[in-house]
Amino acid sequence: MKLLSSNQPSMATTPADSPDRSIDDFAEQMNEAEKNKYTKGRKLGEGTYANVYLGTLKSDPTKLVAIKKIKIQTDYKEGMAPDAIRELKHLQELSHPNIISLLSVFSSKDQNLNLVLEFLPLGDLEMLIKDTKNIRYGAGDIKAWMGMLSRGIYFCHANFVLHRDIKPNNLLIADDGEVKLADFGLARSFADPYRPMTSNVITRWYRPPELLFGTQHYSGAVDIWSVGLVFAELVLRMPYIAGDTEVHQVNLLTQAVGTPTEENWPGVSKLPAYTVPLPHTPVREKDYYNQMFGTAGIVGVDLLMQMLVLDPSKRITAKEVLNHDWWYTDPKPTRNKNLPRKGGGEEAVVADLKRRPGVVEDERTAKIARKLDFGNMA
Amino acid sequence: MNSLAMSRLNINSKHGEDPSNDICPVCKSNRYLNPSLQFLINPECYHKMCSTCVDRIFTSGPAACPVPHCGKTLRKKGFHKAFFESLSIEREVDIRRKVASVFNRRQEEFESLRLFNDYLEDVENLVFDLVEGRGKVRQAAEKKLEQYRLGNMKEIEENERTEKEEAEMEKLRETNQKEAARRRRLANQQEELEEKAVVAKAARDTLEQLANDEGHAEEITKRAERIILKGAGPRRRQFEKPVEANGSADGSLTIRGLKKKEAPTKDMPYDPFGGLNVAPTKYVLQKDYESQWLAGVKKNENNHLTGGYSLPEYYGRAMFEAFSGLSVFIEDEKEADPKQSPSAAVATEAAVLAVGVMMEIDDVF
Numbered sequence: 072m073k074l075l076s077s078n079q080p081s082m083a084t085t086p087a088d089s090p091d092r093s094i095d096d097f098a099e100q101m102n103e104a105e106k107n108k109y110t111k112g113r114k115l116g117e118g119t120y121a122n123v124y125l126g127t128l129k130s131d132p133t134k135l136v137a138i139k140k141i142k143i144q145t146d147y148k149e150g151m152a153p154d155a156i157r158e159l160k161h162l163q164e165l166s167h168p169n170i171i172s173l174l175s176v177f178s179s180k181d182q183n184l185n186l187v188l189e190f191l192p193l194g195d196l197e198m199l200i201k202d203t204k205n206i207r208y209g210a211g212d213i214k215a216w217m218g219m220l221s222r223g224i225y226f227c228h229a230n231f232v233l234h235r236d237i238k239p240n241n242l243l244i245a246d247d248g249e250v251k252l253a254d255f256g257l258a259r260s261f262a263d264p265y266r267p268m269t270s271n272v273i274t275r276w277y278r279p280p281e282l283l284f285g286t287q288h289y290s291g292a293v294d295i296w297s298v299g300l301v302f303a304e305l306v307l308r309m310p311y312i313a314g315d316t317e318v319h320q321v322n323l324l325t326q327a328v329g330t331p332t333e334e335n336w337p338g339v340s341k342l343p344a345y346t347v348p349l350p351h352t353p354v355r356e357k358d359y360y361n362q363m364f365g366t367a368g369i370v371g372v373d374l375l376m377q378m379l380v381l382d383p384s385k386r387i388t389a390k391e392v393l394n395h396d397w398w399y400t401d402p403k404p405t406r407n408k409n410l411p412r413k414g415g416g417e418e419a420v421v422a423d424l425k426r427r428p429g430v431v432e433d434e435r436t437a438k439i440a441r442k443l444d445f446g447n448m449a
Numbered sequence: 450m451n452s453l454a455m456s457r458l459n460i461n462s463k464h465g466e467d468p469s470n471d472i473c474p475v476c477k478s479n480r481y482l483n484p485s486l487q488f489l490i491n492p493e494c495y496h497k498m499c500s501t502c503v504d505r506i507f508t509s510g511p512a513a514c515p516v517p518h519c520g521k522t523l524r525k526k527g528f529h530k531a532f533f534e535s536l537s538i539e540r541e542v543d544i545r546r547k548v549a550s551v552f553n554r555r556q557e558e559f560e561s562l563r564l565f566n567d568y569l570e571d572v573e574n575l576v577f578d579l580v581e582g583r584g585k586v587r588q589a590a591e592k593k594l595e596q597y598r599l600g601n602m603k604e605i606e607e608n609e610r611t612e613k614e615e616a617e618m619e620k621l622r623e624t625n626q627k628e629a630a631r632r633r634r635l636a637n638q639q640e641e642l643e644e645k646a647v648v649a650k651a652a653r654d655t656l657e658q659l660a661n662d663e664g665h666a667e668e669i670t671k672r673a674e675r676i677i678l679k680g681a682g683p684r685r686r687q688f689e690k691p692v693e694a695n696g697s698a699d700g701s702l703t704i705r706g707l708k709k710k711e712a713p714t715k716d717m718p719y720d721p722f723g724g725l726n727v728a729p730t731k732y733v734l735q736k737d738y739e740s741q742w743l744a745g746v747k748k749n750e751n752n753h754l755t756g757g758y759s760l761p762e763y764y765g766r767a768m769f770e771a772f773s774g775l776s777v778f779i780e781d782e783k784e785a786d787p788k789q790s791p792s793a794a795v796a797t798e799a800a801v802l803a804v805g806v807m808m809e810i811d812d813v814f
Contacts, residue, residue, distance in 0.1 A: 162629040168723065222723050231766040261766050262751065264746045286756025338755035361776070383757025393721040404719055 169223030299378025329354030
């Protein structure tokens with residue numbers, strides 16, 4: 072943890088970490104200094120996982136920040152909540168225009184962890200997708216948003232981080248229109264061979280088939296599937312595969328994309344949770360996609376199809392996505408300042424930040440507790 | 450007496466008893482003789498003359514202004530009726546109009562309100578020079594105006610177009626609003642009529658029931674009331690909804706209409722990577738590496754490959770970690786720049802090292 076504090080955004084450690092008395096004091100001082108850089112403003116909102124406050128820089132009160140104060144969680148009495156650690160650990164390493172920036176971290180008196188994040192005032196992509204009445208956008212706008220999302224994901228993967236919770240409401244919009252990947256509460260770095268990872272990640276609607284089938288060894292391909300579904304959702308303006316339960320999700324997935332079988336995905340039937348509904352649906356052809364996602368254009372549909380390949384080893388990678396022809400075909404991606412936007416204001420920001428990672432929040436699931444299975448991790 | 454005289458004087462001056470308003474300074478014809486006397490001015494020199502004089506002097510082509518010592522060449526086309534009684538105001542308004550059509554920058558084009566206000570002040574100074582200035586000052590101001598016009602022709606035209614578009618948008622919005630209001634009114638009327646019909650019908654039914662049924666009279670009347678109330682609720686709500694929708698739709702329309710086109714920036718070709726290049730510089734990443742340890746993965750043990758586990762990703766990370774921090778000498782950088790805190794490069798490398806350390810404690814999750 073000592074190394075942590077020498078990192079680029081100066082991080083303060085929690086005092087409890089170091090046994091040595093003098094270092095303890097030093098850490099305490101650093102924490103205090105970090106804390107005093109910001110003025111905590113009014114509370115913007117409260118969630119189950121965190122409270123969000125509007126903050127300002129003491130040296131320049133016009134600079135706004137969002138301070139996400141992680142609540143002490145009853146499930147994790149010893150130490151900090153894993154969500155918070157994941158978010159902190161990866162955000163502090165990743166500095167990219169399409170990833171929300173973590174400005175600082177400090178602990179406040181009751182050992183609450185406070186993450187100081189960039190304040191992104193214009194809501195998220197989900198709000199724009201859902202507001203079919205007031206917001207209209209076209210192929211150029213979709214391309215611009217997808218471009219920013221793909222850059223963000225490529226940067227994560229290039230730095231060996233899996234995001235594992237890509238969905239429209241985790242894609243926040245800065246006041247210049249830039250889309251930023253947020254909520255790293257489920258992120259982790261690429262696993263070593265033979266080291267299992269949990270398959271219970273990624274919000275259900277955006278979860279790829281390999282995770283639904285319970286694989287414990289996967290790659291960046293899981294994020295690409297989510298990106299593909301965000302793409303589809305941007306075109307359709309509603310979630311493409313929105314299952315109520317995991318079984319339902321698999322059923323819808325086979326209808327929408329095709330049934331994963333030994334022919335199109337060798338070895339799939341040996342995955343732990345492989346069950347598919349009968350009769351099998353053949354994998355959807357180009358015509359089907361062209362009809363459904365015509366707005367994206369033929370080249371765009373080609374990219375979408377490559378993102379939604381069932382077999383993860385044949386799925387397009389983040390780098391290949393950025394090398395695709397779609398970015399160079401007409402229409403050009405819209406400039407950020409001309410992108411449609413919504414005066415979402417701070418409520419949306421708050422809603423985004425205080426949400427728990429990895430869950431679909433609607434009436435149906437609102438009461439079901441989130442289940443993250445850390446038990447089977449060796 | 451005195452005050453009465455004063456007030457009369459005031460009235461007189463208001464009504465323009467001033468002889469210049471009734472006698473043409475050029476031909477001396479009188480309003481008394483010619484009731485339809487109409488004065489025209491030319492913004493070249495703002496000398497006033499009657500329409501007959503204008504016809505007489507300028508019909509055959511441009512000629513000099515008949516007012517002594519003026520000597521400006523005027524054309525008939527330039528004459529118009531003065532809008533303001535005071536010609537100095539008329540002139541100032543004309544000048545302002547001309548300046549505004551050239552200096553039509555918009556607030557959005559400026560980085561801050563402060564800069565925009567500075568610009569407005571400059572323009573106002575220029576207007577003052579044009580209106581009040583004499584001789585050289587005025588000439589200089591005129592020259593400035595012309596220079597600016599020539600220098601910024603394209604932007605001026607663009608802003609003009611934007612303004613026009615905005616005006617049209619505003620008009621459209623207004624008509625939309627009026628239309629919505631009209632529809633609301635109609636819906637309201639319809640609503641009232643329907644409600645009346647329901648009440649009338651209920652009353653009729655009650656009477657009929659009272660006549661035919663042997664049920665309790667009070668109960669029947671109560672039931673009828675309930676029916677009326679039940680009907681009114683949903684109908685009212687139904688009608689309130691679209692109003693709300695209209696309101697917000699209008700709101701977004703204005704926002705879209707106000708969207709500004711800024712001065713065109715250079716059209717750079719789109720770079721999907723956004724200038725990011727993470728290709729390793731110290732080594733070349735191979736497609737495959739021989740390793741006893743990876744044999745199990747290659748044999749698809751535990752469904753590694755089926756689940757999508759990517760060896761190239763692993764190779765990339767392993768190589769990156771093996772080489773990270775190499776050829777970075779923190780000591781050198783400290784000596785070169787002793788006062789400043791470690792440079793960004795050092796910090797990044799430190800971060801890289803930290804990643805390595807944290808990988809070890811990764812097992813917890």
